[in-house]
Amino acid sequence: MAATQSPTHTLRFDSRLRDAGLFLREAVRTFRATGSVVPSSPALAGALTRHLTERPGPAPLAILEGGAGTGPVSRAIARHMGPEDTADLVEANAGMAAHLQDLVDTDPDFAPVRERLRVHAAPVEEVSREGGYDLIISGLPLANFTAGEVRGIFEHYFEVLKPGGRLSFFGYLYTKEVKAVIAPREDYLRQARSGWVVEEYLNRYGTGSEKVIANFPPAWIHHLRKPVD
Structure with a gap:
């Protein structure tokens, strides 16, 4: 006899299908701000939340996504x-x-922490909290932005990040190489300039990077730390 799925399991599966459908529609409409046509994979999400799952101690964390x-x-x-x-x-x-x-209001995955989550419909540069954040996890498609926009995002992240706080973000593999072949020259140069800003911050604050192949497209995850002094 075939196993039956619980109502909660079915609800979660249906919810993820709606997530993917909405993401695809919005990606087609606003690809520059989305960066992909499919949501992040569980493997990518796991790598991005590494400093949450491998936390150094029991102290409560203030998190910004x-x-x-x-x-x-x-x-x-x-x-x-x-x-x-x-x-x-x-x-x-x-x-x-x-x-x-x-999702936060109705999905079972969020129920245990629902009262401690806040959703902000705004650019990330407009969001902060008194006392700052211990951990920032960024899903912004930095390769799609101008160098000035990327610098503004990083400046804000490091302004609201507490000393010793962590920032994790990602970039898709091989996008620069692909654009060098198929993209208009100005688009390639824009991405190259944005990449220089990313490299500047990696050189100053980077603590490690990891490759996630189980994602579409595959990605690099980069981890940074704000100096204590």
Whole structure:
């Protein structure tokens, strides 16, 4: 006899299908701000939340997620939050932010931490909290932005990050090489200039990088730390 799925399992599966459908529609409409046509994979979400799952101690963490999209990384954050952790989930796309708020309000994955999550429908540069953040997880497609925009995002991240705090973000593999072949010259140069800003911050604050092949497209995860002094 075939095993039957529980109502909660079915609800979660249906919710993830809606997540993917909305993400695809918004990606087609606003690809520059989305960066992909599919949500982040569980493997990518796991790598991005490494400093949440491998936390150094029991102290509560204040978490900021930039570019939350339809919530695949938000789910991982919620799953690993400690009993006193708080998180601000930030998404500039109004449709995705509304969808994310609905998930937080109704999805079983978010139920244990629902009261300690806040969804912000705004650019990440407009969101901060008194006292700063211990951990920032960024899903923004930096390769799609101008060098000035990328620098502004990093400057904000390091302004609101506490001394000793961690920042994790990702970039897709081989996008520069592909654009060098098929993209207009100006688009390639824009991405190259943005990449220089990313490399500057990696050289100054980087603590490690890891490759995630089980994602579409495959990606590099980069981890940075704000100096204590």
